[in-house]
Each structure stands twice: as structure tokens, then as C-alpha cells.
Amino acid sequence: MASGLCSASATKDPTLVICCPQRLYANDYQILRQVCKTAFGPDMPMLTDFTAGIPEGGAAIPFGQRLGKELKVKSRGSSYSFDWIIAQVDRYGELLEFVAVEVQTIDTTGSYRRQSWDLQTAHSGDGISGYAQPEKGKSSNFNYENVNKRILPQLITKGHLLRVEEQCKKGLFFVCPTPVLKRIYTRLGNSLAEYSPQPGAITFHDYTLDLLSTKRPYPLALGSSFTTTHDQLALAFSSPQNLPQKNSYSKVVREAIRERLSQK
Numbered sequence: 001m002a003s004g005l006c007s008a009s010a011t012k013d014p015t016l017v018i019c020c021p022q023r024l025y026a027n028d029y030q031i032l033r034q035v036c037k038t039a040f041g042p043d044m045p046m047l048t049d050f051t052a053g054i055p056e057g058g059a060a061i062p063f064g065q066r067l068g069k070e071l072k073v074k075s076r077g078s079s080y081s082f083d084w085i086i087a088q089v090d091r092y093g094e095l096l097e098f099v100a101v102e103v104q105t106i107d108t109t110g111s112y113r114r115q116s117w118d119l120q121t122a123h124s125g126d127g128i129s130g131y132a133q134p135e136k137g138k139s140s141n142f143n144y145e146n147v148n149k150r151i152l153p154q155l156i157t158k159g160h161l162l163r164v165e166e167q168c169k170k171g172l173f174f175v176c177p178t179p180v181l182k183r184i185y186t187r188l189g190n191s192l193a194e195y196s197p198q199p200g201a202i203t204f205h206d207y208t209l210d211l212l213s214t215k216r217p218y219p220l221a222l223g224s225s226f227t228t229t230h231d232q233l234a235l236a237f238s239s240p241q242n243l244p245q246k247n248s249y250s251k252v253v254r255e256a257i258r259e260r261l262s263q264k
Contacts, residue, residue: 010141018177019105030220031175036060039099039170040088058090097169104151104176107143144183152237159230163200171201178223181206188236192228203227
């Protein structure tokens with residue numbers, strides 16, 4: 001049974017976490033418009049429709065999924081791209097500056113078939129036509145560590161790439177669900193120094209669902225905006241201060257040995 005979902009909660013934690021990137025593009029790309037305000041000022045419009053042309057004071061133009069295409073560069077056989085490039089242009093379409101945006105949600109583990117079945121049964125009363133009722137038992141969760149291992153090295157590398165771009169004056173923006181950003185901060189030791197947007201900077205925007213709203217679907221709610229540099233990110237990522245205590249693995253290995261031998 002194939003079933004899609006935009007947000008989910010773990011079996012042992014009812015907190016909703018946005019898990020579909022498309023959910024973050026709600027309200028006509030709200031998250032990108034917020035990036036525009038942060039990077040280019042509150043009065044800079046972001047254009048997704050060019051029938052009326054570019055306003056007198058210029059505009060911001062996004063390039064990414066369904067809006068143009070992802071823009072790529074190549075070097076030594078490798079290809080580099082960002083989820084989004086947002087270019088600020090003057091009234092004639094000349095490039096003034098740009099920012100890059102990476103969007104990350106969360107990977108899920110286990111099975112959500114039972115939750116999907118229960119939810120659709122609550123609405124229709126008879127389950128899902130053509131499919132047998134899933135068994136209970138399998139737990140579901142989020143793979144936060146996989147996101148940490150995958151996204152942090154990418155952000156550091158791409159931060160270096162953007163730092164040599166003269167027109168990238170505000171750096172990189174990273175947008176993700178609030179629980180994901182909290183885990184990233186924990187992984188980095190919660191010790192990042194704050195900077196103003198600048199070349200070589202990375203700005204974090206995190207989002208949750210506004211569950212108190214009467215609107216459906218629930219609107220996105222910006223949690224925070226925090227700017228540091230990719231140098232700070234790299235230092236925190238590799239710092240021994242954020243590693244487990246001395247002999248932590250020895251303790252785990254001894255416990256595993258005792259457990260294995262007790263199974264004879």
C-alpha cells in the first residue's frame with residue numbers, strides 16, 4: 001500500500017515533523033519569500049510570474065524546482081548545485097547579487113502504514129479500498145543522525161564554494177523543520193557564534209506547523225533566524241569538544257560482550 005504524507009510523528013513522540021519538502025513550499029513559496037526579506041530587505045518582491053515585467057525597484061528571481069531549474073557548476077568532474085538560487089536584479093534584469101538556499105526535511109524509519117490506515121479510516125470509516133488492514137507493531141521514527149552526517153559536510157563544502165563568488169554577498173541559507181535544526185545544534189554543541197549575513201555566512205531558518213491556527217492545511221510558522229559562518233560550522237562539526245567522553249566506546253563494547261556471552 002503506497003501512501004504519502006507531508007508531516008509525521010514518531011511512535012513514542014507525538015510532535016509533528018515536516019517530512020516532505022513540498023510541504024515547505026506552501027503559501028506560494030513562503031520560505032523563499034522569507035529568505036528574500038532577510039537577504040534583500042522587506043520590500044524586495046520575489047517574482048514567480050513575469051507577465052507584468054520587473055518592477056521599477058527591481059525584484060528577486062528564484063531558480064529551482066518548478067521555477068526554472070536547479071543551476072549547476074562543474075569542477076574536476078564533480079557537479080555542484082543548490083536547491084535554490086535567488087537572484088536580485090534591477091529593473092532591466094541585470095544581476096545585483098544572489099543567495100543560495102538548501103532545503104532539508106527528515107528521513108523516516110520503520111512503517112507508517114498503520115497510522116495512514118487509521119487516519120483514512122477515521123475520515124472514510126472503511127479503511128482503504130482494495131488493501132488489507134496493516135498489522136500493528138512496527139515502530140516509526142526519524143533518522144536525525146543520517147541528516148546530520150549528510151547535510152553538515154554539504155553545507156561546509158558549499159559554503160566554501162560560495163565564499164569566492166563576488167555576487168553572493170549574504171551567503172547560504174538553510175531551511176528545515178524546527179526539530180531537525182534542534183538536533184543539528186545539539187550535534188554541533190550549541191556553541192556557534194552569531195554573525196551578520198555576509199560572504200561566507202550561513203543563515204538557518206526553521207519552520208513548524210501552526211497547530212493553533214483555524215486554517216487548513218496548517219500554515220507554516222517561522223521559528224528562528226540565526227546566522228553564523230561556514231568556518232564556525234566546520235570548527236564545531238570537527239571539534240573534539242562535541243565528542244563522547246573518554247572510553248565511552250570501551251564501556252559499550254564491554255556491555256556488548258557481557259550481553260553476548262549471557263546468551264549461551
